[in-house]
Amino acid sequence: MSAWHPVANAHASEWTLRQGEQGQPYAVVRRFVFGDPNHPEVWFRAVTWAPTSDGRELIGWCRTLEAAASAGWDHRCAYESWRHHMASKRTDAATMSRLRPPAAELVRFYRAALRRPSAGPPLQPH
16 A cells, blocks of 8 residues: 555645745735636735735735746835835835835836836947
8 A cells, every 4th residue: 555645635825935044024925726626727816924914915916826926026126125215315114104105016117117128238438
């Protein structure tokens, strides 16, 4: 008789994303299965990290775990960039909290900025 273990039926359904082993969490990805059990539709939802669901904000829905993890990472980068920009203008924490764009919008604008062509060819030395 072959050995069987319950882990053979286990499927991961939630991932906490963090930079490095001990890093602070920055996003949570959850796997959802919809529709016909014989031909399920699988989606992954990325949200910002908070200790409880109440404090989390939707980043986006993706078709693959890799895309959802990328969305979480892009949100982290976009938020840090936005936060540094606001701090450089000496914006106080209360104002930053009030003005913070929605997570999905931060990712959308961040990705659009990455796709923009550069200002032109590099300068050539004379």
